[in-house]
Amino acid sequence: MRAAVLHETGQDKLEVLDDVEAVGFGPGKVRIRVRATGLCHSDLSAMSGVLPQPAPFVPGHEGAGEIVEVGDGVAHLKAGDRVVVCWLPACGACPACRRGQTELCLAGFMNAGTPNFRRPGGDVFGFAGTGTFAEEVVVDAGCAVPVPDDVPFDIAALIGCGVTTGLGAALNTADVTPGSSVAVIGCGGVGISAIQGARLKGAAEIVAVDPVAGRREAALRFGATRAVPPGELPGAKQEVTGGEGFDYVFEVVGKSATARTAYENTRRGGTLVVVGAGAMDDFLQLNMFELFFDEKRILPSMYGGGDVVRSYERTVALWRAGRVDLEGLITHRVPLAGINEALDQMRSGTALRTCVEI
Numbered sequence: 001m002r003a004a005v006l007h008e009t010g011q012d013k014l015e016v017l018d019d020v021e022a023v024g025f026g027p028g029k030v031r032i033r034v035r036a037t038g039l040c041h042s043d044l045s046a047m048s049g050v051l052p053q054p055a056p057f058v059p060g061h062e063g064a065g066e067i068v069e070v071g072d073g074v075a076h077l078k079a080g081d082r083v084v085v086c087w088l089p090a091c092g093a094c095p096a097c098r099r100g101q102t103e104l105c106l107a108g109f110m111n112a113g114t115p116n117f118r119r120p121g122g123d124v125f126g127f128a129g130t131g132t133f134a135e136e137v138v139v140d141a142g143c144a145v146p147v148p149d150d151v152p153f154d155i156a157a158l159i160g161c162g163v164t165t166g167l168g169a170a171l172n173t174a175d176v177t178p179g180s181s182v183a184v185i186g187c188g189g190v191g192i193s194a195i196q197g198a199r200l201k202g203a204a205e206i207v208a209v210d211p212v213a214g215r216r217e218a219a220l221r222f223g224a225t226r227a228v229p230p231g232e233l234p235g236a237k238q239e240v241t242g243g244e245g246f247d248y249v250f251e252v253v254g255k256s257a258t259a260r261t262a263y264e265n266t267r268r269g270g271t272l273v274v275v276g277a278g279a280m281d282d283f284l285q286l287n288m289f290e291l292f293f294d295e296k297r298i299l300p301s302m303y304g305g306g307d308v309v310r311s312y313e314r315t316v317a318l319w320r321a322g323r324v325d326l327e328g329l330i331t332h333r334v335p336l337a338g339i340n341e342a343l344d345q346m347r348s349g350t351a352l353r354t355c356v357e358i
């Protein structure tokens with residue numbers, strides 16, 4: 001079958017090959033025919049080495065498709081079921097799962113050293129244990145979350161990562177208060193989803209901050225009340241908050257420099273929500289006086305910071321009711337053969353989400 005493979009960490013292009021096989025099928029596993037997959041910024045971060053990931057590997061972790069085959073012991077799925085590929089499955093039994101914080105379950109990482117694919121030349125890993133830039137994946141049954149048949153594959157794919165992450169940051173982690181002031185730094189697909197979440201929660205002002213003009217225009221369509229390039233954030237802070245700072249600032253870039261900017265633009269007693277996935281050697285500096293004296297709350301948000309399956313169901317309900325726009329997030333579509341073009345669109349910031357149709 002066909003899959004897009006990164007041969008070595010640090011390369012910026014994938015090779016679409018037709019000699020790849022999805023491996024590991026057996027008890028407790030499912031085989032999924034991938035139909036659509038979104039390109040998420042974390043795929044680029046894994047390719048460049050910012051996020052740890054053994055190579056060679058098939059990127060892609062935001063996918064949807066249909067079940068082809070289920071292994072022994074899998075009772076809740078059958079061939080033909082439409083599923084979201086969840087890269088962070090919940091085991092249901094660990095302390096984090098029992099507390100309802102399934103986003104902190106580590107079960108999905110236990111297979112990190114196990115290859116998901118094979119080629120004549122050797123083993124190939126799947127990013128985050130999935131690898132959805134492929135026609136088929138074999139994953140733990142917990143990584144296949146059923147969605148109703150009226151949810152198109154491209155929409156279901158987005159729910160698998162970016163939308164869940166951004167919406168959840170606003171709805172679960174920040175739990176934005178109605179009437180509050182919000183700034184969102186970084187307005188790709190995840191940042192736009194955080195904007196939609198803040199709008200749903202009734203934020204009065206939502207300031208979108210992004211260097212790319214097209215993203216600022218998109219942010220206004222999705223509910224931002226104003227949109228500025230980074231250099232104009234101080235002016236917006238002055239106009240919207242009288243200089244005090246925002247009640248909530250979402251950092252959706254994953255860099256210490258933007259996290260520091262976000263911290264400084266959060267009001268005393270306000271909330272900085274860290275959504276971006278950054279590098280292990282990139283350190284955020286805070287001094288002990290400001291940390292104590294300004295009483296700003298720093299809330300990291302992993303995969304939307306809440307029960308993952310519940311978050312999926314909530315997103316489907318909001319989408320069906322027309323209260324979140326997911327179609328509008330898909331700005332580009334390519335076949336698997338066009339994957340490198342899609343990577344370039346992502347790097348240049350012209351795409352909110354590119355849907356790869358497989």
Ligand SMILES: [Zn+2]
Binds near residue numbers: 092093094096097107
């Ligand atoms: Zn668990």
Ligand SMILES: [Zn+2]
Binds near residue numbers: 040041042043062162
């Ligand atoms: Zn992602």
